[in-house]
Amino acid sequence: MNFFKKAKEYLSGVAAEGKRVSWPAKRELWESTLVVISFIFILAATTLVCDKVIEGFLRIVHAGA
Numbered sequence: 001m002n003f004f005k006k007a008k009e010y011l012s013g014v015a016a017e018g019k020r021v022s023w024p025a026k027r028e029l030w031e032s033t034l035v036v037i038s039f040i041f042i043l044a045a046t047t048l049v050c051d052k053v054i055e056g057f058l059r060i061v062h063a064g065a
Contacts, residue, residue: 024032
């Protein structure tokens with residue numbers, strides 16, 4: 001029975017905390033989403049460039065061996 005009491009207290013705490021959350025405005029959420037998507041594209045491009053540089057270096061090393 002102690003388990004159910006603790007579970008009820010926990011869920012009550014979760015509900016109370018959920019009421020205190022300040023949700024972002026629609027515009028703020030959209031701007032944050034655009035920042036994240038932009039960062040993902042920048043990171044993907046950087047990874048692609050690094051991959052191609054390393055690939056070229058390994059081709060040169062392999063051809064010389």
